[in-house]
Amino acid sequence: MSEMLSATFITVFIATVIAQAMPLMLAAVGETIGEQAGILNLGIEGVMLIGAYTGFVVTLMTGSFWIGMLAGAIGGVVANAAMLVLNVWLGLNQIVIGLAITLIGEGITSVLYLQNYTSSPASLGAQPRMPIPGLSEIPVIGPALFRQSGIFWLMIVLILVLAFALARTSWGLSTRSAGQKPSSLDAAGGSVMRTRSTAVILSGVLVGLGGAYLALLTTATFSPHLTNGLGFIAIVITMLSRGRILIVMLTSLVYGLAVAMGPALQVIGFTVPADIIKMLPFIIVIVMLIVFARSSVVPPALGAPYTRGAR
Amino acid sequence: MKTETSSALVQGFVRSVVPVLLALIVSGLIMLAMGASPLDFFAGVWRYGITGSNWQRSLALMSPLLIVAIGIIVAFRGQLWNLGYNGQYLLGAVVASGLGPILYAVMPAFLATIIVFVVAVLAGAVWSLIPAILKARYGTNEIITSLVMSFIAIGVVNLLIKGVFKDPGVTTPQTTVIPEDQLLPYIPGTEIHIGFLIAIALAIVAQIVLSRTSFGLRIDIFGASPKAARHVGLNSTWMVVLLFAISSGLIAFAGSVDILGQFTYQRADWDPRYGDAVMPLVFLARFRPVAAIPFVAFYAVLATGGTLAAQQAGLNVDFLFVIVGLILLFMTITEYIGNRRALGQSYVPAGLRRTVLQPFTRTSERTSA
Numbered sequence: 132m133s134e135m136l137s138a139t140f141i142t143v144f145i146a147t148v149i150a151q152a153m154p155l156m157l158a159a160v161g162e163t164i165g166e167q168a169g170i171l172n173l174g175i176e177g178v179m180l181i182g183a184y185t186g187f188v189v190t191l192m193t194g195s196f197w198i199g200m201l202a203g204a205i206g207g208v209v210a211n212a213a214m215l216v217l218n219v220w221l222g223l224n225q226i227v228i229g230l231a232i233t234l235i236g237e238g239i240t241s242v243l244y245l246q247n248y249t250s251s252p253a254s255l256g257a258q259p260r261m262p263i264p265g266l267s268e269i270p271v272i273g274p275a276l277f278r279q280s281g282i283f284w285l286m287i288v289l290i291l292v293l294a295f296a297l298a299r300t301s302w303g304l305s306t307r308s309a310g311q312k313p314s315s316l317d318a319a320g321g322s323v324m325r326t327r328s329t330a331v332i333l334s335g336v337l338v339g340l341g342g343a344y345l346a347l348l349t350t351a352t353f354s355p356h357l358t359n360g361l362g363f364i365a366i367v368i369t370m371l372s373r374g375r376i377l378i379v380m381l382t383s384l385v386y387g388l389a390v391a392m393g394p395a396l397q398v399i400g401f402t403v404p405a406d407i408i409k410m411l412p413f414i415i416v417i418v419m420l421i422v423f424a425r426s427s428v429v430p431p432a433l434g435a436p437y438t439r440g441a442r
Numbered sequence: 443m444k445t446e447t448s449s450a451l452v453q454g455f456v457r458s459v460v461p462v463l464l465a466l467i468v469s470g471l472i473m474l475a476m477g478a479s480p481l482d483f484f485a486g487v488w489r490y491g492i493t494g495s496n497w498q499r500s501l502a503l504m505s506p507l508l509i510v511a512i513g514i515i516v517a518f519r520g521q522l523w524n525l526g527y528n529g530q531y532l533l534g535a536v537v538a539s540g541l542g543p544i545l546y547a548v549m550p551a552f553l554a555t556i557i558v559f560v561v562a563v564l565a566g567a568v569w570s571l572i573p574a575i576l577k578a579r580y581g582t583n584e585i586i587t588s589l590v591m592s593f594i595a596i597g598v599v600n601l602l603i604k605g606v607f608k609d610p611g612v613t614t615p616q617t618t619v620i621p622e623d624q625l626l627p628y629i630p631g632t633e634i635h636i637g638f639l640i641a642i643a644l645a646i647v648a649q650i651v652l653s654r655t656s657f658g659l660r661i662d663i664f665g666a667s668p669k670a671a672r673h674v675g676l677n678s679t680w681m682v683v684l685l686f687a688i689s690s691g692l693i694a695f696a697g698s699v700d701i702l703g704q705f706t707y708q709r710a711d712w713d714p715r716y717g718d719a720v721m722p723l724v725f726l727a728r729f730r731p732v733a734a735i736p737f738v739a740f741y742a743v744l745a746t747g748g749t750l751a752a753q754q755a756g757l758n759v760d761f762l763f764v765i766v767g768l769i770l771l772f773m774t775i776t777e778y779i780g781n782r783r784a785l786g787q788s789y790v791p792a793g794l795r796r797t798v799l800q801p802f803t804r805t806s807e808r809t810s811a
Contacts, residue, residue: 217775227725231767231774237760242757243476363586363593404601410593413590417572421572
């Protein structure tokens with residue numbers, strides 16, 4: 132009996148780790164692409180919330196999680212458009228614009244949600260599962276890993292493709308050079324502006340997807356300030372990973388582990404105050420920052436708008 | 443010469459006021475789109491923020507806002523982006539609401555108030571050490587570290603209020619209510635506590651220190667270029683730590699003033715997020731403490747009246763953050779257009795023109811462009 136209990140316990144634990152890590156992973160990969168191209172987007176907290184809200188509303192309307200995820204991605208791009216126009220094109224202060232996006236994203240999603248859904252709080256229900264034949268029959272890890280939604284697999288493939296593209300393709304090279312030394316990219320005949328534009332749009336897609344994943348698959352609902360600082364954690368993870376997406380994936384899993392620990396401890400019998408569970412990821416992040424302080428390197432041109440000929 | 447300075451003043455005024463007006467207009471349009479009446483909202487802001495004795499509530503709100511603004515200005519002047527203000531504010535607040543009742547029980551109110559203020563400032567300053575040292579030693583981005591420390595501070599504050607500082611007589615987690623006669627006194631004839639005067643005095647002192655003393659000049663040199671600062675013999679490590687400590691200490695001080703002046707106790711999970719609201723105003727005031735006073739007054743009215751007005755218009759209070767965010771966006775745009783005008787350049791930057799006009803041209807054909 133106790134063995135049965137521990138088996139389901141581990142299954143639930145692994146599933147929670149993945150559910151908590153995925154939104155962060157998507158957002159951090161999006162932020163990585165932006166940062167590699169030289170754009171520090173402090174607005175991703177707001178972009179995630181907008182992606183989460185649009186994903187939530189569209190899933191409620193259409194009943195399809197897939198269309199909801201698509202809507203989240205579109206919402207993310209729309210929210211990032213402010214960064215695209217004001218920072219990449221006009222060269223205005225990234226910090227100010229990023230904070231503006233965060234504030235507007237938090238404000239507008241909270242106001243809209245409370246106006247439309249407070250009278251009848253809506254839950255999205257169970258996600259569509261796509262058990263993989265054979266593998267999902269493995270005890271313990273089968274139900275946890277191989278009974279995920281198809282969306283999960285699509286996201287993993289997307290992230291791996293981007294990891295490959297950023298490291299090994301010429302697109303990845305121009306993106307990274309836009310963050311390392313934009314003048315070289317310009318001199319080599321590439322367009323800094325176009326490279327950075329593509330990166331911001333792609334980053335919007337991923338961060339929006341991260342928000343939508345959080346609302347649709349992790350929590351199955353929306354609530355105001357749903358992300359609760361997740362966007363900022365994504366920025367830290369991006370800084371620590373130094374542009375390597377595989378490391379982003381690993382650190383996101385560490386975060387998932389930290390979050391899943393709280394409820395798990397409760398099951399074992401330790402009662403941990405909710406405030407400590409909420410603080411834990413941030414404490415881990417600050418410890419990581421202190422321990423790896425020397426290695427949190429960002430691209431040299433990060434934050435600097437590019438003007439041709441300017442020194 | 444005289445016309446030059448006056449036209450510069452006019453331009454400064456226009457650049458500061460236009461973003462606010464644009465933000466109010468656009469937020470009005472958003473309200474219309476959401477089916478709420480912007481006219482009712484702004485009439486409500488006027489009614490609940492100014493008329494009757496409501497202006498006194500607005501002025502009382504000004505004191506924490508203004509002190510937070512000064513704290514942010516000190517850091518931003520040195521180009522240190524201290525964004526951990528929410529946590530720093532709450533730390534200061536919890537010192538007042540938690541330690542306050544214990545101290546008031548054993549010593550005269552005056553002495554206890556002084557001790558509360560000192561401990562609050564120290565708590566804020568100590569909390570800023572990690573971001574400051576990481577920044578000074580390794581150049582770790584202080585935006586991120588101060589934000590993360592802020593989230594931790596919020597957790598610590600909640601734990602304190604639910605734990606050692608909890609009022610045992612009440613079921614909801616909150617601190618003991620501080621009795622009327624131990625709070626900061628009112629300015630005679632009004633219901634505005636003297637925190638308002640403290641804030642105004644601090645703004646004037648900060649203005650003088652920042653613009654008229656060698657220390658202020660050192661901050662400006664450091665902000666303009668840490669490298670140049672090192673050349674003229676400034677210790678940049680010490681400067682980062684000091685500026686962060688002053689900034690964070692002031693913001694924590696604002697929290698303790700707010701509890702002792704206005705709220706009298708603190709609930710768990712309470713976070714007014716003054717810093718988020720004040721931050722754009724600080725930019726509009728061009729990092730000048732005295733210039734921040736009118737902007738903070740404007741926001742205090744908007745927030746005091748807007749809380750009730752938003753409820754009446756069927757909106758959530760979070761709508762204020764949309765207005766604040768819009769002010770930030772329009773501020774950068776106004777600044778941009780103003781600079782372009784001043785330089786006599788086209789409004790559209792060269793790079794953008796290329797991207798918009800020939801977005802799909804092959805790279806090889808564009809090398810001559």
